Each structure stands twice: as structure tokens, then as C-alpha cells.
Amino acid sequence: MSQDPALLSLIEAADALNAGKLTSQALVEAALARTAAWQPKINAYIKLEAEVALKAAKAVDRARKRGATLGPLAGLPLAHKDMFYRSGQVSSCGSAIRRHWKADVTATVLERLDAAGALDLGRLNMAEFAFNPTGHNYHYGHAGNPWNPARITGGSSSGSAAAVAARMVYGALGSDTGGSIREPAHLCGLVGMKPTWGRVSRYGCMPLSHSLDTIGPLTRRVADNALLMQILAGADPNDPTAAKEAVPDYLAAAKPGSLRGLKLAVPRAFFWDKVNKPAAQLLEQAIATFAKLGAKIIEMTPPDMNMITAAANIVVSAEAVAIHGPWLKTRPQLYSEALRARLENGLAISAVDYVDAQRWRSMAIAGWLKAMNGADAVFTPVVAAATPSIAETDLAGKPEAAKVIASLTRLVRPINYLGLPGLTVPAGFTRDGMPLGFQLVGKPFGEAMLYRFGGAFEAKLPAYEAVPG
Secondary structure (H helix, E strand, O other): OOOOHHHOOHHHHHHHHHOOOOOHHHHHHHHHHHHHHHHHHHOOEEEEOHHHHHHHHHHHHHHHHOOOOOOOOOOOEEEEEOOEOOOOOEOOOOOOOOOOOEOOOOOHHHHHHHHOOOEEEEEEOOOHHHOOOOOOOOOOOOOOEOOEOOEOOOOOOHHHHHHHHOOOOOEEEEEEOOOOOHHHHHHHOOEEEEOOOOOEOOOOEOOOOOOOOEEEEEEOOHHHHHHHHHHHEOOEOOEOOOOOOOOOOHHHHOOOOOOOOOEEEEEOOOOOOOOOHHHHHHHHHHHHHHHHOOOEEEEEOOOOHHHHHHHHHHHHHHHHHHHHHHHHHHOHHHOOHHHHHHHHHHHHOOHHHHHHHHHOHHHHHHHHHHHOOOOOEEEEEOOOOOOOEOOOOOOOOOOHHHHHHHHHHOOOHHHHHHOOOEEEEEEEEOOOOOEEEEEEEOOOOOHHHHHHHHHHHHHHOOHHHOOOO
């Protein structure tokens, strides 16, 4: 195969393995070659396990040669945000507090990928304890955007987005509590799924906000994302919050096709208020593309999104400080100034405010679903402004940090509060060469419908073909 194997999509690489056209060793070596070239520029990894991965790849190749029955991802190199526990191994969660901490359980999501045969190349960079949307990390170094390393990746799944965008791995897991999959996917030109709350088990994953946290994949293509979700989703006896809802065929849903008969709602109020002109032009073109694919575009008047955002902020702040309270008391100096200041804000939230924010959720969800007016999905921007630089967002606990956080999460955080699935899909590039995506929001457990919309759009506008130089 003349093409660099690292440039294949996840499914293309898996098909080449299963057809005997490539070996797992060749895929791992290609991924490591990309890593050697890109890691110094973008700092995607906290810990690379090259020798372990090569040894595992050779074992898979031997098993395949023997004719052994293998999983759908057998020998495929992935890597994951450093918050998914693997028993007996370090999981730093991007922090100094857990720099040497070893887990005593393995995350269900890793067990499922292991069972499918995927290889794990290492632990990817992330915002400290997953609580920063810029991707800055003051303990392990900031991650850089492969399209322009001076600019942010977005966070908190910074290393996951950077590694997949730079073609260092074929896919990666991230977490999304207030946009931490969808926003980095948008900024790095990827497909990112924040599933319905409870769709994917969180057992063995570092918590930030128990009632908002979700786990999902970042990939280059929609079908790649659907395949990983097929493996990840489903009930888990170790996680009572993991839904028992049947898992549909996501991969079939992602196949390109007509959208005739489907409705796509566009909420102009709130979501479009601050979108800059270059982004608005690309987003309008995307909406027009959906119309050409057969979807009926309808207007949507959303409920009070400012109230929903305020409630989401109350919930995440209160639940995060509850988790971190003991460490804040005993070793506050081990937190970065930026994170410590943000966590301490949660101490000002009263129990009454937190209970009210939780009590109002069912009404907010009902209000949103009613506003959809029979639409199959909702189309929104992800981030309103251009991708900022690492330097200009390096505010480390300054008052201006709150404004930056709000600007990056404003259009995605409400969807976490509503518990709904959200899929980021690349829409193209702005004039300065930076990626831009859009967000598709679905009904509860409506991931398959989002993949249907995303797969149809991607076939018409294959932004994934561009590779950062």
C-alpha cells in the first residue's frame, strides 16, 4: 500500500488489517512515526507506550496468521484521555495530585475496546481534572492545535483531539461535561460524539460532575465514530446510571443517504447571537447542504438558554467542588492556580440553589423537546468566535478567565444540562486555515439519527480529506 497507513480512516485501517493488506505492526509503526514528528509540536501525549504497543501488535499479527477469531478492532492503535483507569497503571487525570496514582480497576470503556482487539498507545494530555475548555495544562504542558500549534485545541479532551487530528492515532476517547468532546472536535476538524447521559458507562472514569459527565469518541470520520460508539454503548452492571436502552446499529445509520422526509431545526435565538461572519458563512452553507440532501429546514425558538446555562453552571460547580473538597482542604497547593480558583467558586453555591437547578431540569428538557416541533435533529454552531491562541487564553486564574470559559462553552454546555446527544461534524475551514464544525443535537438516545445526518453531510463535503501539514 503506497499511502501512509497513518492517513487511513479507522474503518479503512481495520478493513486493511482484516483483508491482510496491512499488519498491526505496520499500523503501529506508522502511528509512532507520526507521533515522533508531531509530539514535539503539539504535546498530545502525557505518556507514550511505544514498546508495549509494538509487542501487542506483533502478538495480534501472529494470532491473525494462525487464523484466530479476532475482534473488529484487532490490532488497531488508539489512545485515550488520561482519565480512563487501567488497573495497576498510572492515571494522572492531567494533575499533579495524581501524578503517580495507580488505579485498582479498569474502566468499562477500555475493557470494551480491549475486547474488540484495539491497542492502546498511551495516555493523552488533558486539562487538569477535565475542568478547562481551552486545553491548557500547567503540569504537563499545553496541547497545541495541529492546524496551528500556537492556537488552542479546546478542552478538556485536548490531547485526544490533537492526536487524532494529527493522524497520530485513528481515534480516541474523551469526556464531555460542558462541551469537552464537541468543542475540541470543532477546533481540530474532527467528528466528536457526546452521547445521551447514561448511554455509555462511566465506571472507572475520573468524575467531574456526576449528573453531567458523558464519555464518547473523537474520530476523523462519522462512520469511524459510529463504530466506536457501537462498541462503547450499553448497560453496565458496574454503573447503575448506564442505561439499559437497546443499542441500535449506529454504523448502518452513518451510511450516506438521502435525508428526504427528515426535519432539521435551526434555533437562531441565542445560538447565532455572537457568531462571527466567517463562521456564519460556512454554517449557512452547511444548512443549505442539508436542504439539498432532502432535509426540511425549520425554524426553532428555543427555551430560555441563559437560564439553562446558569443552571448547568450551578450543577457542575457544586458537584465538582464536592468531589475535590477533601483535596482542596489538604493539598490546595498541588492544584494549578487556574483550577483552584474555579473549584473554589463552587463553595459559594448553596444547597437550595443546587437542588433548584436539579429540580428544574425535567421542565427544561420538556421545553426543549417541545420547541423542536417534531424535528429529527437540531443544527447549531459550536463556538461563535475564531480559534484563539494559547497565549491569549493563558489567564491562569485571572478574572478574565471566566469570560473565556463562557465564550468557549456557551453553545455546548446547555446540551449537557439537558442530557441530550450532540455530534460535532466538520463543515470546512475558515480563510485562516482553521477548522470549523457544527453541532447536531438529538432527542434522548437519538445518536443513530445524528449519525444519519452526519454521514450524509460528510459524503457531500468530505472535510476529513484535508490533513494538517
